[in-house]
Amino acid sequence: MARDPKHDILFEPIQIGPKTLRNRFYQVPHCIGAGSDRPGFQAAHRSVKAEGGWAGINTEYCSIHPESDDTHRLSARLWDDGDVHNLRAMCDEVHRYGALAGVELWYGGAHSPNMESRSTPRGPSQYASEFETMTYCKEMDLNDIKQVQGYYVEAALRARDAGFDIVYVYGAHSYLPLQFLSPFYNKRTDHYGGSLENRARFWLETLEQVGRAVGKDCAIATRFAVDSLYGTSGIEAEVDGVKFAKLADPLVDVWDIDVGDIAEWGEDAGPSRFYLQGHQVPWTKFIKQVVKKPVLGVGRFTDPEKMVEIVTKGYADIIGAARPSIADPFLPKKIEEGRYDDIRVCIGCNVCISRWEIGGPPMICTQNATAGEEFRRGWHPEKFKKKGSQDSVLVIGAGPSGGECSRVLMERGYTVHLYDTAAKIGGHINELALLPGLGEWGYHRDYRETQITKLAKKNKECQVALGQKPMTATDALAYGADRIVIATGSSWNTDGTNCLSHDPIPGADASRDDQLTPEQVILGKKKIGKRVVIVNADTYFMAPSIAEKLAAAGHEVTLVTGVHLANYMHFTLEYPNMMRRLHELHVNVLEHEFCSKIEPGRMQAYNIWGDGSKRTYRGPGKPPRDENQSHHWIEFDSLILVTGRHSHDSLHRELHAKTGEWEKNGVKAVYLIGDAEAPRLIADATFSGHRLAREIEEANPQLPLPYKREVAKWGVAHVAGTSAALEYKV
Amino acid sequence: MATKILVAVKQVTALDEDFEIRADGRDVDADFFLRDLNEWDDFSLEEAVKIKEAGGEVEVVVVTVGPEEADESLRKCLAKGADRAIRIWDEAMEGSDSQAIARVLAAAVQQQNPDLVFAGVQSSDHSFASTGIALAGLLNWPHAAVVNQFEFSPGATQAVIRRELEGGVLQMMSIDLPAVLSIQLGINTPRYASLRTIKQAAAKPIEQVGLSDLGLSATDVGEAGSASRVRRMYIPEKGRAEMIEGSLAEQAAKLAAIIKEFKGASA
Numbered sequence: 001m002a003r004d005p006k007h008d009i010l011f012e013p014i015q016i017g018p019k020t021l022r023n024r025f026y027q028v029p030h031c032i033g034a035g036s037d038r039p040g041f042q043a044a045h046r047s048v049k050a051e052g053g054w055a056g057i058n059t060e061y062c063s064i065h066p067e068s069d070d071t072h073r074l075s076a077r078l079w080d081d082g083d084v085h086n087l088r089a090m091c092d093e094v095h096r097y098g099a100l101a102g103v104e105l106w107y108g109g110a111h112s113p114n115m116e117s118r119s120t121p122r123g124p125s126q127y128a129s130e131f132e133t134m135t136y137c138k139e140m141d142l143n144d145i146k147q148v149q150g151y152y153v154e155a156a157l158r159a160r161d162a163g164f165d166i167v168y169v170y171g172a173h174s175y176l177p178l179q180f181l182s183p184f185y186n187k188r189t190d191h192y193g194g195s196l197e198n199r200a201r202f203w204l205e206t207l208e209q210v211g212r213a214v215g216k217d218c219a220i221a222t223r224f225a226v227d228s229l230y231g232t233s234g235i236e237a238e239v240d241g242v243k244f245a246k247l248a249d250p251l252v253d254v255w256d257i258d259v260g261d262i263a264e265w266g267e268d269a270g271p272s273r274f275y276l277q278g279h280q281v282p283w284t285k286f287i288k289q290v291v292k293k294p295v296l297g298v299g300r301f302t303d304p305e306k307m308v309e310i311v312t313k314g315y316a317d318i319i320g321a322a323r324p325s326i327a328d329p330f331l332p333k334k335i336e337e338g339r340y341d342d343i344r345v346c347i348g349c350n351v352c353i354s355r356w357e358i359g360g361p362p363m364i365c366t367q368n369a370t371a372g373e374e375f376r377r378g379w380h381p382e383k384f385k386k387k388g389s390q391d392s393v394l395v396i397g398a399g400p401s402g403g404e405c406s407r408v409l410m411e412r413g414y415t416v417h418l419y420d421t422a423a424k425i426g427g428h429i430n431e432l433a434l435l436p437g438l439g440e441w442g443y444h445r446d447y448r449e450t451q452i453t454k455l456a457k458k459n460k461e462c463q464v465a466l467g468q469k470p471m472t473a474t475d476a477l478a479y480g481a482d483r484i485v486i487a488t489g490s491s492w493n494t495d496g497t498n499c500l501s502h503d504p505i506p507g508a509d510a511s512r513d514d515q516l517t518p519e520q521v522i523l524g525k526k527k528i529g530k531r532v533v534i535v536n537a538d539t540y541f542m543a544p545s546i547a548e549k550l551a552a553a554g555h556e557v558t559l560v561t562g563v564h565l566a567n568y569m570h571f572t573l574e575y576p577n578m579m580r581r582l583h584e585l586h587v588n589v590l591e592h593e594f595c596s597k598i599e600p601g602r603m604q605a606y607n608i609w610g611d612g613s614k615r616t617y618r619g620p621g622k623p624p625r626d627e628n629q630s631h632h633w634i635e636f637d638s639l640i641l642v643t644g645r646h647s648h649d650s651l652h653r654e655l656h657a658k659t660g661e662w663e664k665n666g667v668k669a670v671y672l673i674g675d676a677e678a679p680r681l682i683a684d685a686t687f688s689g690h691r692l693a694r695e696i697e698e699a700n701p702q703l704p705l706p707y708k709r710e711v712a713k714w715g716v717a718h719v720a721g722t723s724a725a726l727e728y729k730v
Numbered sequence: 731m732a733t734k735i736l737v738a739v740k741q742v743t744a745l746d747e748d749f750e751i752r753a754d755g756r757d758v759d760a761d762f763f764l765r766d767l768n769e770w771d772d773f774s775l776e777e778a779v780k781i782k783e784a785g786g787e788v789e790v791v792v793v794t795v796g797p798e799e800a801d802e803s804l805r806k807c808l809a810k811g812a813d814r815a816i817r818i819w820d821e822a823m824e825g826s827d828s829q830a831i832a833r834v835l836a837a838a839v840q841q842q843n844p845d846l847v848f849a850g851v852q853s854s855d856h857s858f859a860s861t862g863i864a865l866a867g868l869l870n871w872p873h874a875a876v877v878n879q880f881e882f883s884p885g886a887t888q889a890v891i892r893r894e895l896e897g898g899v900l901q902m903m904s905i906d907l908p909a910v911l912s913i914q915l916g917i918n919t920p921r922y923a924s925l926r927t928i929k930q931a932a933a934k935p936i937e938q939v940g941l942s943d944l945g946l947s948a949t950d951v952g953e954a955g956s957a958s959r960v961r962r963m964y965i966p967e968k969g970r971a972e973m974i975e976g977s978l979a980e981q982a983a984k985l986a987a988i989i990k991e992f993k994g995a996s997a
């Protein structure tokens with residue numbers, strides 16, 4: 001199918017300085033956990049997008065010098081020739097598919113903790129980072145300014161040598177150039193502080209120097225957060241934003257604009273829970289009105305209609321994307337080929353980001369199980385190895401793992417029968433998507449539903465049986481499948497079993513009318529009273545989501561939480577607005593409190609630290625701390641148990657109890673995937689289904705194959721020609 | 731004596747996303763066909779299989795008129811519980827309308843001598859909704875159309891049926907056997923075949939019946955035996971859609987202008 005001519009504008013090339021972008025799809029800088037240390041990962045992840053049609057593809061933020069060292073988090077680095085060597089692999093691979101490679105030169109100031117290099121970060125003024133803990137910078141004197149600008153130039157030269165086409169001076173997310181520009185950080189009284197012209201000086205000079213060094217060979221880009229979203233304490237788009245853009249325009253070849261800072265960078269990488277596609281436009285649209293150079297902007301753009309609107313309305317010339325490019329590296333190709341319903345739409349959950357926030361593990365994606373697995377497992381997002389046998393596969397459970405497993409098996413040509421008791425593919429996503437703000441998470445289900453339906457039409461031997469009666473072990477054995485995949489999911493505990501006591505809570509029983517699990521709340525069949533108490537021992541979104549839902553519906557909600565409430569939402573950047581939401585809905589959060597027992601109409605809470613700070617050996621049978629005397633009663637009309645989940649693994653266990661019957665029924669193997677194996681993130685459930693489908697011919701597909709590791713090798717120096725030996729300087 | 735239910739089924743065609751009309755302009759190019767068992771037939775087969783499963787001696791025979799590709803749909807029926815499958819075909823049957831198909835089926839019914847014949851209310855591709863009733867007419871058997879509930883004990887000489895009428899009205903009636911019924915969607919929940927029954931079905935024979943086996947001649951079928959003929963198949967031109975933007979007042983003005991344009995200059 002050909003693309004809709006309406007979308008032609010997205011495929012017009014555009015000149016940026018000495019280079020040309022072949023179309024308007026541009027992967028803005030984003031972390032993946034590769035940096036310069038995992039060159040295979042870096043090269044493969046970026047080049048798959050080049051193959052998928054993106055015109056410009058960037059590294060993540062790339063440190064210019066050990067003085068800007070983000071360890072524990074993982075950035076790229078261009079500190080030395082070793083880094084040049086490693087990043088060249090990315091440039092070469094990206095160039096093979098006709099895209100431009102870009103690098104985002106980064107100096108963090110006090111936001112970089114320098115935990116590896118132990119250097120002292122420098123900044124415009126001395127300040128304590130609001131993002132990083134316990135990190136201050138040294139206020140730069142004029143010499144420091146010259147030196148740091150020199151770092152940019154040297155890094156830019158190394159970037160050019162590595163083969164990059166686009167070189168950034170990174171001034172978004174409150175990094176150094178913006179720290180000079182913003183009065184929030186810059187308190188200087190010399191000619192680098194005060195007036196806009198003075199505050200802009202550092203950035204302009206740096207652009208000028210970098211341009212002079214590499215501007216003939218490379219396009220000079222700058223990333224600029226045009227509004228800090230603090231009002232007058234920071235940069236405001238229509239004030240300093242447009243003024244700076246005018247001043248710097250002659251020095252850049254392409255503008256990459258966004259909003260926000262680093263401490264709350266979820267305002268830029270806006271989660272779907274709070275922000276729609278295109279949410280930055282009201283701030284960013286002013287820049288294109290005052291500059292001559294091409295502008296690119298971001299905003300979780302997945303819909304070609306919206307992209308066309310951005311370009312035709314003159315908000316930006318180029319569609320920048322981070323998350324949409326992770327969820328679907330082939331987004332541009334699919335638009336180009338008119339394969340709109342094959343697009344794997346980013347759900348905006350920000351689990352990709354969570355990995356960076358946690359501090360460097362490889363990025364994962366809820367929608368795209370191959371993200372981060374391109375090099376180490378050899379997984380291509382759109383291409384699959386043909387099936388290795390004629391075996392038929394019965395997949396029981398059409399949730400995230402079973403759906404993904406079926407999809408990939410079908411892509412590989414296997415005959416798959418996908419079976420579920422629910423009337424719709426999607427498993428618990430069908431419920432989650434009903435929670436406040438999580439509607440877009442339903443795209444995870446939609447993608448699989450569409451693909452599975454298409455694939456089952458192509459291969460008539462495949463079948464999707466929904467709304468079926470629960471399958472017993474006898475049914476499964478008699479079904480006639482060569483292989484059986486159990487993907488029966490998990491559910492919330494009805495008895496209060498939790499990670500703190502590892503036992504049920506006495507009196508907890510969600511079969512009672514006045515106690516509910518989250519699923520029961522979502523399904524809405526049980527009446528919920530005015531006064532609601534939520535007992536929480538889960539560290540992700542369920543408790544706050546239920547609190548939000550019920551408080552918004554007029555209930556008085558008390559949230560008793562024995563664990564750090566919504567801790568994982570710090571990593572997904574949903575935390576700040578989730579807290580604002582609970583605050584505005586008057587949800588009463590009792591932190592450090594958990595539940596010891598439940599009686600009709602009341603629950604007993606206690607402070608988890610109420611057992612005394614002194615630890616004493618008192619002999620067997622006697623606890624080493626004092627008796628916790630902080631217990632008190634809280635009354636409720638309805639109590640909601642968000643205490644933990646458990647796998648639905650009984651079918652799997654029953655099948656394993658009948659291994660003797662497998663052979664006569666022609667069953668070769670039974671596998672367990674997703675939450676049915678162990679409750680986990682949707683991303684990980686999806687991954688487990690995907691992995692099994694890719695590796696089903698292996699000797700023991702239940703366990704993953706080893707992957708290619710990229711680690712430093714003893715005796716091999718990072719910088720060629722230097723010594724890797726153990727040598728003391730004595 | 732066993733009760734025999736003959737289920738007449740059809741392999742229908744659905745269209746791929748992109749498709750083209752055949753050079754002669756009378757059908758879609760077969761390259762773009764996706765073939766499947768007619769949705770209604772899933773229900774009529776299920777109804778027959780349910781009767782069998784409820785007990786008593788019942789034989790369920792599926793029959794179709796169609797070329798070799800149709801075997802796939804017959805196998806699906808075998809996998810879902812039909813006992814036997816018959817495929818009737820002769821190249822002369824190409825281009826048959828529902829009357830001609832009914833003539834072929836009538837000949838088959840006379841040979842098979844069933845107690846009940848089930849057909850779907852209609853086929854999803856051509857939607858004439860007439861084959862079943864035409865068949866009853868040719869056989870001169872009692873018939874009922876759009877049946878959405880069916881009660882019958884094997885061996886009985888009557889069945890009780892419920893039909894869906896206009897405006898949500900239901901009609902209960904009894905019908906003498908042998909009879910032809912056209913079965914409506916939703917009468918039951920069709921089952922899915924398991925991999926085992928699919929494998930078993932793949933090994934079962936499909937009885938092939940030709941024109942002469944039925945005592946018919948080429949003039950009874952195909953275009954020659956049909957009362958109607960397709961003249962042209964085409965895709966109507968698409969209407970235009972336009973997004974009206976701007977302030978409320980601007981939108982109202984634009985809308986008024988469009989309405990004026992459509993009504994003509996006089997308005």
Ligand SMILES: Cc1cc2nc3c(=O)[nH]c(=O)nc-3n(C[C@H](O)[C@H](O)[C@H](O)COP(=O)(O)O)c2cc1C
Nearest residue numbers: 029030031060061269298299300321322323352353
């Ligand atoms: C996993 C991830 C890592 C990111 N890392 C960077 C980074 O290193 N440098 C940067 O300028 N922006 C980074 N961003 C922000 C994106 O470039 C982008 O501004 C933001 O995600 C909004 O674009 P989107 O809506 O298309 O995702 C990152 C985003 C994601 C999702």
